[in-house]
Amino acid sequence: MITWSTRACLLPSWLTEPLWDQFAALLPPREEFDPAHPWGCHRRRDSDRIVFDKLLQVLRFGCSYEGIADTTCSATTIRTRRDEWIRLGIFAQLKQIVLDAYDRIVGLVLTDIAVDGCITKAPGGGEVAGPSPVDRRKQGMKRSVGTEGYGIPLGRVLAGANRHDSPLLAPTLDLLGELGPLPDDITAHLDSGYDSAKTRTALDERGLAGQIARKGEKAPIQVGKRWPVERTHAWHNAFNRLQRCYERVKTVVNAFFDLADAIITLRVLIRRAWTTHRWDTRPTKRP
CATH class of the missing domain: 3.30.420 (Nucleotidyltransferase; domain 5)
Structure with a gap:
């Protein structure tokens, strides 16, 4: 079973951290609890970062949502959050932002x-x-x-x-x-x-x-x-x-391709910019 501990071997941190930072910037603001709930004591919303990492694992390893689910996040939550982000166009925006950054720098x-x-x-x-x-x-x-x-x-x-x-x-x-x-x-x-x-x-x-x-x-x-x-x-x-x-819906397949394109483009960007640019989280060795 693939667990949360596999994040370290999924993708290197110099790639996942900037990817997540930009992805998080595209997410709409949301309250930790629903302010309209009469008691204010329902379950907290699962962390967007956990769901994002789960989707990266699904993309990289090709496992099922049930196989990647654990106590931190259910398969239903992964699918629901995935569809929500697709409706907001976040995967397509992420791919375009990374592509524009590559065009500016390289x-x-x-x-x-x-x-x-x-x-x-x-x-x-x-x-x-x-x-x-x-x-x-x-x-x-x-x-x-x-x-x-x-x-x-x-x-x-x-x-x-x-x-x-x-x-x-x-x-x-x-x-x-x-x-x-x-x-x-x-x-x-x-x-x-x-x-x-x-x-x-x-x-x-x-x-x-x-x-x-x-x-x-x-x-x-x-x-x-x-x-x-x-x-x-x-x-x-x-x-x-x-x-x-195994995805049957075209919009979901395109979303995974957009996420993969963003990873590919960002990886090439960091590798090619390593010799010409300096930044705080720059890898110590050339990727």
Whole structure:
């Protein structure tokens, strides 16, 4: 059973503490007790920090809510608080704040972007699941992820595993509009699965240049600048909740992806800023 003591081995403190500080700043103020309660003696609300750590454990280890629940927090509380935070848009805000911080301190490489799809398991089915063509038609999920030149995730489109990569390209590219002003010259790096006239039309309509691997020609992943998105898929799959997703509701899956994107981006930010910046809680050794 995973208990509260696993927080130390979940993620390093130099990563979880700033992540929690920013997350806590987004939470609305709340009384410890309900002032409208006639007796004022009902149970205290479980700590938001405990629930946040539980969600991190669910994301990292892929365990069930019942498996992660203990005397500090029940499975029902974890689900209820999760849904409350989703309604408030806190996970999406956290991801965007971390992305903006990375852009200010390090800088997003938006002249080169990469898009690719990845199929994972979805044993429970759900709104973004479909028969997997690579797993005997078992339920699976496909994510079409767009990254900048270093591999920082910019957004994703979720669909059933039976969807082809090509139709998901356009909605994935449209997520770039949420980033604000973009460079005049942007090159999209794609694998041979996107080698079609439809793909080139989609790129032309958005004013993007394309570097697309040719079908039938062997091209190592190191060719061009497509490899960062493959590394980002590996980063995502390190979170077992995303690699084997039991969530059935699309908004919940997106919330876990937003939390994972925030962790990935913050981790890269701290690692790259370690040699150029100083702060009070800076790790003693380079992460």
